[in-house]
Amino acid sequence: MAERRQLHLGAFMRPVSIHVGAWRYPGAIADANFNLPALVRFIRTLEAAKFDAFFMADHLALLNMPREALQRSATVTSFDPLTLLPALAMVTERIGLIATASTTYNDPYHIARKFASLDHISGGRAGWNLVTTSNPDAALNFGHDAHMAHGERYQRAREFFDVVTGLWDSFADDAFIRDTESGIYFDPDRVHVLNHKGPELSVRGPLNVARPVQGWPVIVQAGASEAGRQIAAETAEAVFASAGTLADGQAFYADVKGRMAAIGRDPDHLKILPACFVVVGESVAEAREKRALLDSFVHADSAIAALSIALGTDAAKFDPDGPLPEIPESNQSKSGRERAIALAKRENLTVRQLAQRLGGYGGLAMVGTPQTIADEMEAWFEGRGCDGFNIMFPFLPEGLDDFATKVVPELQRRGLFRREYAGTTLREHLGLPRPENRFFPVRAKAAE
Secondary structure (H helix, E strand, C coil), X not given: CCCCCCCEEXXXXXXXXCCCCHHHCCCCCCCHHHCHHHHHHHHHHHHHCCCCEEEECCCCCCCCCCHHHHCCCCCCCCCCHHHHHHHHHCCCCCCEEEEEEECCCCCHHHHHHHHHHXXXXXXXXXXXXXXXXXXXXXXXXXXCCCCCCHHHHHHHHHHXXXXXXXXXXXXXXXXXXXECCCCEEECHHHECCCCEECCCCEECCCCCCCCCCCCCCEEEECCCCHHHHHHHHHHCCEEEECCCCHHHHHHHHHHHHHHHHHCCCCHHHCEXXXXXXXXXXXXXXXXXXXXXXXXXXXXXXXXXXXHHHHHCCCHXXXXXCCECCCCCCCCCCHHHXXXXXXXXXXXXXXXXXXXXXXXXXXXXXXXXXXXXHHXXXXXXXXXXXXXXXXXXXXXCCHHHHHHHHHHHHHHHHCCCCCCCCCCXXXXXXXXXXXXCCCCCCCCCCCCC
């Protein structure tokens, strides 16, 4: 009998809560986003609950909203993901460590070297969230006067993936001999010089870090646009998705997995994990009261700023009590714009109402008891709307503790989630194969 499919759980931890009012919630750690002891506490709680991974988003610009909103943001200061995650690797043993790193404002050699190092430091628990930067203000921090166009960003990202993975394959797995008698440390014939010269990138190589423990760190992708779906189908092993309804989730799931099958990739080698904002209560009414209190901490300045960022245009110019007008495309995130427009249409929201929702959190939310939340998760999972979820906690530490100690046991009781880790690497947690080195296939064992 085939084993029952089990869902996967990632924890979205940068910012530690996506909700802009989280730091003001009673009992919350106000500086949790920039508090190392708190982050250590959080990741240990997540590992005890057997989460697959600790997931860190990133942003490369600060002045992307009006001062009135900026002064209310708890995310103006936060750790660089690839500085923090090696530190967290030292206080954990099993949980995966996923960091976002932009292909728009990085070079492939840097990315390959940092993630290969993290994979070795953590014993094979690294993941790279491959993203293109949508915020045009980031260009000004990297010596550019204008932001790269959307299509160009994805063209560069696709080539970037090929270069980084090629660099990870620089050394054969058996390249390091370390023979103290002969004095031979490694075999130069088991090293590949990439010599990549493409439309966007030129990189010689080889990488000066041994091949990662996992072969490659797990490749994660987060785009939902046409270009984002295609690059996910071609390259990703996990997708940080953003469907707001089960029907949307099922459509995205079928689309991306169908694209994989069409190009010869095994659809089971990609895990689709939509973001899910979870508020737990002893009753549904209590959970809703918690959400309402949390939403009350969102100031109008923050709400309008969040809407402006999502739409790629200044939302302050709209009639706050009127419907959302037609919004032209911009050079920012296409999927973020489409999600905001779809939410406004689906729930017939005014500009003010939409801003308030996005100022808090406007995506998929499960607000209820451990049992009702598990019911919803099971419906998504069994209905092929996802392979699991990236959990967004409403406030910390309470929101994280509630999920870890109340919802996880309910999912375990139903046989939907692991009680113990079966492996030690992130690939093993997610049921993903270790990629073969493209330059040095595994040698056949000599006949005995």
